Amino acid sequence: MKVTLFTDDVKEAPVQLIAVGAFADEPDRGSAFASLNQWLDGALAEASREENFEAKPGQQVVFNLPAGHSVRRVMAFGLGDKSSFGPDAARRMAAEAVKTGQKVGATELAVQGLPDGEQSPEAVVALVQALAEGALLGSYKYTEYLSDKGRRSTVEEVKLAFVADDVHGVKGADLRGAVKRAEAVTEGVRFARDLVNMPPNELIPAELADRAKRMAKRHDLTFKVLHARDLERQGMNLHLGVGKGSTNEPKLIHLTYTPSSKSSQRVVALVGKGLTFDAGGLSLKTSEGMMTMKIDMGGAAAVLGAMEAIAISKPDCIVHGVIGAAENMPDGNAIRPGDVITGKKGVSVEILNTDAEGRLVLADALAYAQDLKPTEIIDLATLTGACMVALGPHTAGAFVRDEALFARLEQAWQASGEKFWRMPLERQLREMLESDIADIKNIGERWGGAITAALFLSEFVDSDVAWAHLDVAGPVFAGKAKGEIPKGGTGFAVRTLVELIHQPLELQE
Numbered sequence: 001m002k003v004t005l006f007t008d009d010v011k012e013a014p015v016q017l018i019a020v021g022a023f024a025d026e027p028d029r030g031s032a033f034a035s036l037n038q039w040l041d042g043a044l045a046e047a048s049r050e051e052n053f054e055a056k057p058g059q060q061v062v063f064n065l066p067a068g069h070s071v072r073r074v075m076a077f078g079l080g081d082k083s084s085f086g087p088d089a090a091r092r093m094a095a096e097a098v099k100t101g102q103k104v105g106a107t108e109l110a111v112q113g114l115p116d117g118e119q120s121p122e123a124v125v126a127l128v129q130a131l132a133e134g135a136l137l138g139s140y141k142y143t144e145y146l147s148d149k150g151r152r153s154t155v156e157e158v159k160l161a162f163v164a165d166d167v168h169g170v171k172g173a174d175l176r177g178a179v180k181r182a183e184a185v186t187e188g189v190r191f192a193r194d195l196v197n198m199p200p201n202e203l204i205p206a207e208l209a210d211r212a213k214r215m216a217k218r219h220d221l222t223f224k225v226l227h228a229r230d231l232e233r234q235g236m237n238l239h240l241g242v243g244k245g246s247t248n249e250p251k252l253i254h255l256t257y258t259p260s261s262k263s264s265q266r267v268v269a270l271v272g273k274g275l276t277f278d279a280g281g282l283s284l285k286t287s288e289g290m291m292t293m294k295i296d297m298g299g300a301a302a303v304l305g306a307m308e309a310i311a312i313s314k315p316d317c318i319v320h321g322v323i324g325a326a327e328n329m330p331d332g333n334a335i336r337p338g339d340v341i342t343g344k345k346g347v348s349v350e351i352l353n354t355d356a357e358g359r360l361v362l363a364d365a366l367a368y369a370q371d372l373k374p375t376e377i378i379d380l381a382t383l384t385g386a387c388m389v390a391l392g393p394h395t396a397g398a399f400v401r402d403e404a405l406f407a408r409l410e411q412a413w414q415a416s417g418e419k420f421w422r423m424p425l426e427r428q429l430r431e432m433l434e435s436d437i438a439d440i441k442n443i444g445e446r447w448g449g450a451i452t453a454a455l456f457l458s459e460f461v462d463s464d465v466a467w468a469h470l471d472v473a474g475p476v477f478a479g480k481a482k483g484e485i486p487k488g489g490t491g492f493a494v495r496t497l498v499e500l501i502h503q504p505l506e507l508q509e
């Protein structure tokens, strides 16, 4: 599917469907709606009345045009009050427009994107990127295992339509750049979604490594994989230990993006938890608890998606993607509650619950990442159910040790429209991790489970490196579709990571 810009009158666009935003608190629902309504002799307002359309956020009404028009339908999309309009509403509208386009079999559609009024050039560019992202993400569907793949997406082209005045003062190159960025980012998001949606019998650690390798080849990234024997040589016994109960060997995956001309000193390491399935090990989960545990590689998927988007959009800093991949299963070789294992960093860990395995794999992956001498490390992990209890299923927990990195991350997640909330690395809880016989144990007590997990990780990251831990247990998977987010794997965090890595230099101080 392709996204193009259209700056003539939207009524002239050669499309079958026009989507137009409508504001709840504007006279005539805003000028874009009013202009289409006038063109249709008031029929759009009449249809809206009949359907009780109040332009509440997400509300929709589809109006079929009488014969004689080349445009077949107009869809009005509720944007709520005008003051709440921004990239998030725009992204959602474009996604819903594409879904409606698919339902009615349209091949080309136009989205009337911007409200009139004063928008700064930066705001216009951000809106165009969000509209393009929404259009490109709205058409996503995971069909790999369906024998009847259903109707293929009919929509071939989405035109983002603006009245010329709307984009006054913004260079055409900047608008096209925004669409290009959206194309790169959504390619990565779609890749991450596919990986999360894959069934765990197919996506074993070796397959994850293979898919990462193929992606790296496509985009000229450096690829390296460490097999069990390499992990042994590196002393990565915590990672190896987690994989011991499975016949599917653990792997460490390492991708590198190097810019062709490097103007920045920045070296970013993205580290992902890649548990292709988490049965809990001998501390076995319940049947219900393991039903969705194929998503336990959601952090790894975000890292791989971000690496793909980065390879396409080419920022000026070095980026490493490191993934600890394993399968957590119970069998005669599995690690036991009570085992003590020392990993790459030389810290001995008493394992009292084999279901707290993500932190063990990450401890070694973080140690590996630090050998790459990064200026900042961001890890992403579906680490704790406790984080979902704290923040609900749509919001990720952000544990950030470095204030400058926090400021940049916050800017990035606000710009991307993904939901994160800062969580405290509360030192007082550190005593919960004290072991009687080893340096540390792998579980805390009942309260503060997301925090003790983050504190555990912090022991494996030297204090002189800027580090953030993102617990994405909830948002990598959605129970129901909404706007640009499909049911199933969401590709969460790819947009934020790409935004963070492209941040202008002045924000990096």
Ligand code: BES
Pocket: 278, 296, 353, 355, 356, 357, 358, 382, 383, 384, 385, 386, 443, 444, 449, 473, 474
């Ligand atoms: N992969 C799970 C966390 C998880 C739970 C992710 C639900 C997504 C949805 C993790 O490995 C785990 O099992 N954590 C335990 C930790 C506990 C044993 C200290 C948990 O959250 O219960």
Ligand code: ZN
Pocket: 278, 280, 354, 355, 356, 357, 358
């Ligand atoms: Zn677990």
Ligand code: ZN
Pocket: 275, 278, 296, 355, 357, 358, 382, 383
């Ligand atoms: Zn897990």
